[in-house]
Amino acid sequence: MSDDEKTGQNHIQGLERGLAVLTAFDAERPKPTVAELAAATGLSRPVVRRVLLTLQRLGYVSNLGPRWTLTPRVLSIGQHYTATHALPDLAQPHLMRLADQTDESATLATLDGTEVVYIARVPVRRVLSVTVAPGTRAAAHATSLGRVLLAWESPERIESVLSEAGMPRFTPYTVTDPAEFREILAVVREQGWSMVMNEREEGLLSLSAPVRDHHGTVVAAVASSTSTGRTTPERLREEVLPLLLETAKRISAELGSE
Secondary structure, three states, X not given: OOHHHHHHHOOOHHHHHHHHHHHHOOOOOOOOEHHHHHHHHOOOHHHHHHHHHHHHHHOOEEEEOOEEXXXXXXXXXXXXXXXXXXXXXXXXXXXXXXXXXXXXXEEEEEEEOOEEEEEEEEOOOOOOOOOOOOOOEEEHHHOHHHHHHHHOOOHHHHHHHHHHHOOOOOOOOOOOOHHHHHHHHHHHHHXXXXXXXXXXOOOEEEEEEEXXXXXXXXXXXXXXXXXXOOXXXXXXXXXHHHHHHHHHHHHHHHOOOO
C-alpha cells in the first residue's frame, strides 16, 4: 500500500473541518457568522453550519442569533496541553524571576507550523497594545521569538515557512525581503539571541534567546519585552541580555541540556 493510500485511510475529514472552524475564531472574527466562517475556512456554508451545530452540542460554541462565539470550554484544550507538557510549568518560575529582575514582561513560545505560539507568560502591569496570552499566535518573521525559533531550523524548513506564511508588513520597519531575513537568521545563530524593534508594532522592543532540550535542539524561545519609550536597544542589550541568556540556560538545564 502506498503512503498516499495510508494517509487517506488515516485521514478523518470531519475532524479536520471541525478544527478548521474552531481555529477560524480569532481577534478579527470573535463572533463570526456562518458566511464569515465559510469564507475563512473555504468550506461551504452547509458544512460550516453542521460543524457548528456539532460543536454547540459538545459545548464548544454557542449561538447568538446569526453569530457564533466560543465558550469557555475551549480553554480545556489548552489546559490538557499544559497538563501533558512539562515545559510551561518548568519555565514559569524562571519567567517570574526574569520579570522581577527586569520589571518587564517575560514570555516563552514555541513554533507551531508557520507561527509562534505563546505557551507561558508573566506580564507586568504596563500594557502594550499587542495583547499576548498563552495560546496567542504571531507571525514568526516579525518577532524576536520567531527569529530565534527559526534560526536553528533547517534551510528547507525556513523556506517552507517563508513560502507558506509569506512576510506581511505590519509596520514600515517590518523586514519583508526573504534574502535579508535569511541574513538576519544567520546573525541570530552566530550571536545566540535576537532583538526586534518596531517590526510587529511600532514602539514594541523585544529580546529573545533559545531554550534547548537534552539533545541540544532548540525547542522554545524565551523573551523579554518592553517599549521604546522605556528603554533603548543599547540598554536592553547591556542590562537585560545577560539576565535573559541566564534564564534560557536555566530552563534548558531543567530539560537536561548541558
